[in-house]
Amino acid sequence: MDFDEFGNPIGDELELGEEIEVKKEETESIGTNGEGSNHSDNEINEEDDDYMSDLDADFDDENLALESLRHTYGDQVEVLMEYEDRDANEPIVESGDTGESHSKEGVFIRLKKNIPRAQFDREYMMQMMKVPERIRTVCILGPLHSGKTSIADIFVLNNYDRLNCITKNIRLGWKQLRYMDNTRQEIERGMTLKLNGMTFLATDMQDKSHVINLLDTPGHVDFIDEVAVAMSVSDTALVCIDIIEGISSTTRYIIKECQKRGLSMVFLINKIDRLVLELMLPPTEAYMKLQELVLNIQGATKDSMFTPENNNILFASAKFGIIFSIEQFVSKCYGKVLAGPKLNEFVKRVWRNNYYDRGVFHPRTLNDKNHEATFVTFILNPIYKIFTHTLSREVDVVSKTLKKNFGVSLTEDEMANDPQPLLKVVFTKIFPDQKALISSLTSCSGSGNYYQKQVNLLENGVQNTSSRQFLAHAVKNMSIGDSEWTLVKVYHGNIAVGDKISVIVPVSNISDSGVKFIDEEMLEEGSQHVIEAISLLGGRFCYPVPSASEGQLVLLKGISKSFVKSATLCSNNIESAGLPLFQAINYIGRPVFKVIIAPLNPKELPKLLSGLEKTNRYYPGLHVKVEESGEHVLLGNGELYFDCLMHDLRNVYGGIEVKISDPVTVFAESCQGESFAAIPVESSNHNISLTVCAEPLDKKIVQDISKKKLDVELLGDKKGLREMAKVLRRDYGWDSLAARNIWAFFHTSILVDDTLPDETDKNLLQHFREQVLQGFYWAVREGPLMEEAIHGVKFRILKFEMSGRVNLDSLDVGIIGVQLIPLMRKACNVALLTAKPIVVEPIYEMDIIMKKVYYPVLEEVLKKRRSAYIYATETIPGTPLIEVKTQVPVIESFGLETDIRLSSEGNAIIQSHQWNDIWRKVPGDVMDEDAPIPKLKPAPTSSLSRDFVMKTRRRKGISNDGFMSNDGPTLQKYIDKELFSQLKEAGFV
Known part of the structure; x- marks a missing residue:
């Protein structure tokens, strides 16, 4: 056959059809007699997979045609097979505001179309x-x-x-x-x-x-x-x-x-x-x-x-x-x-x-x-x-x-x-x-590794239950083509298409964080879903299978909207009670990179919310918060992370234009001294009085808590409490009384009962322990400076008093409990404000691999960033490369990676992380009302902490009285005016 200069065949169409038929016959003979005839890769058991019966026919016909065309035109020509024509009403250049089809951003092979032929026997793999x-x-x-x-x-x-x-x-x-x-x-x-x-x-x-x-x-x-x-x-x-x-x-x-x-x-x-x-x-x-x-x-x-x-x-x-x-x-x-x-x-x-x-x-x-x-x-x-x-x-x-x-x-x-x-x-x-x-x-792993992990997971759980009970861990939602799938590891039992399962999300209640097994209440509250499809991962395709069993890693369709990050999957019956409950996945490090977003057109807020919902499911480490002011705050891991995330939000999941703030970071509140006075806080009816003081924790214990070296779950029982007290005395130098009376760990802060039996009714305080803990958790989540988390502070309860006798069986106990939660929060806020409060900021560790000749250039770039410095340099043997380790405040790191790459002519690999959870004090006095904060100019170093606090408060709607810094955090908000005046006269505030 002859071809013109554009590669089009010249001659009768019948000749081309005849040639294709010949190629098809030749290919069939090769498939019958060739080396690969023993592995019928696309033969799928109809008994197990009724809905895939047309897979082989589609695969053979289309791939034979593709092989024929590739043979005709050679390796230099890319051959494509289009499955449908463009509609006359469909624009050639589509508008960028649809954002509906996920497949436009991917290169997935269409399901049941052109699934690659495997060199192994798929049927044998299914049995294996x-x-x-x-x-x-x-x-x-x-x-x-x-x-x-x-x-x-x-x-x-x-x-x-x-x-x-x-x-x-x-x-x-x-x-x-x-x-x-x-x-x-x-x-x-x-x-x-x-x-x-x-x-x-x-x-x-x-x-x-x-x-x-x-x-x-x-x-x-x-x-x-x-x-x-x-x-x-x-x-x-x-x-x-x-x-x-x-x-x-x-x-x-x-x-x-x-x-x-x-x-x-x-x-x-x-x-x-x-x-x-x-x-x-x-x-x-x-x-x-x-x-x-x-x-x-x-x-x-x-x-x-x-x-x-x-x-x-x-x-x-x-x-x-x-x-x-x-x-x-x-x-x-x-x-x-x-x-x-x-x-x-x-x-x-x-x-x-x-x-x-x-x-x-x-x-x-x-x-x-x-x-x-x-x-x-x-x-x-x-x-x-x-x-x-x-x-x-x-x-x-x-x-x-x-x-x-x-x-x-x-x-x-x-x-x-x-x-x-x-x-x-x-x-x-x-x-x-x-x-x-x-x-x-x-x-290296051996069969024992799988079974050891399974035994540890299922201890006291599935071992005594029926083998039919299903248990799996859903770890991630994924967007594949136009569908949503969930990545699942099966630990026990079997599951098939059409089965109904329960989806239980990890426990979010702080007081129940030690829960390790499913109970009947969780089964009742959990959502039930029917499995629509099951597939195996294939890279750019999904291979459908009828069922999945113990030890398999599969994709499930039909449950992705029932949870956000991870979940426990189990059989939908009462016998699932007692099975292990998978805890939330540790995503390694705390996200400290923050942006605030809003739709460019306010009428498109529903689209933004829909896009955020999908983005939150597909990005495991993303945190989405809605402030009281209505702002949508996104917390992630870095600049590249947000660059990719915002692309998906705008073009794939949301399909709208989004306004985005300049990047900022997450701050935390702390203290650098002990409370100068034990100030009691009273309820509105003056029936309850609570006194709390604060002091900074040692850096070693803060680091060990953040790195989970200190097992805070030991507080769950008396034996664990004794073990915790022993560790605190031995490793951190705590006295025995304080070590035995720890009530709670939260984030990197601790609550200790330091009351004396002569001054406080211990039984009464213990009765209201849950309410006191709830108030402590609230206070640590939202501190008094700018409603950010409190970092590295030990709170000590000094005194708890109630006027009159309290009947613990009366209805008044419930009212007292409701009053105690905000009262405890107020007491913690007063304690922090009297302990020289400070603002701390996260520190990035930057690992830079570059040629040694660019080291002076790196030093010059880092000099332009506040508090950035090089703390270690290692030579990589046998190469002209060095590894430079630096530390820089997260808020000073924006654009730094780009500056280093440009200065080194692209010869640097930079990785910035906050895995070691390093926090440092921001310069300046956060309580200084006279700190200069100029307009449209960078704040001086001595005013940075006050500047960060005031800008954060105004953004959150906490301070609304103008631009100046006289509307900041103050102890006067929490105590009597007369007492505040006395403290001010004495020079304490």
């Missing part, structure tokens, strides 16, 4: 998923640009055929596939912003099959909430490390978080090609670089068992599509001459500091330059030879080396490639699968 011991959920973790998504691409390319997004440049390795990045923002930015994953069947080195749920996570610290979600459902963490950057501060924190959550870890030293192509290190120095990195891994984990010889540290080059362990390399290259015990012994000696001479391993000293390390001899030298001969275009030498050492050969077309595509072909032929990594992932 019924065995929990053979299922592994693995999350890929690592810092920004460590190659996590590219590692996931290796599994995608090796497990699926006929991906419609594969181009020639991707196939040759010139361009990354990034199959897990399926939203427009991710593709345009070139970085992962959302959690995504895929489920596939894989085999290990012993050819044992396992079902792998692989989760790809963002590397930018602004999206650490997505990482926390992945950790909450995973058994094992695959930690990716860039060979050049090594163990950065971000990687160290990820390791600590994995250890805290009990995740097994496997380390993947990625981008080993950079040792040759960028650093150009000789093999011996490359070995020293790898040795140093392994020692750093052992130092970060505090575990010397992490070593390549134990197969928990592997090597990879995502650029060239390979992952291998020492065992796999030795088996592949030297397996013909080594077998059984000899092979295992050889593997153990390769990494150690030995040298090989005439068939014998000898120990090697650290500075031995006369003998080459065995790892260099047997691993690095063959790799370097492949690089050298390929880049030198010595194709014949490469072909002979591959044939001799690895038993693989190259075709003439492959040898005609450019060096980079040829390198990818060579390495993928040497290591055509990921069996080494699968073996490491399955052996």
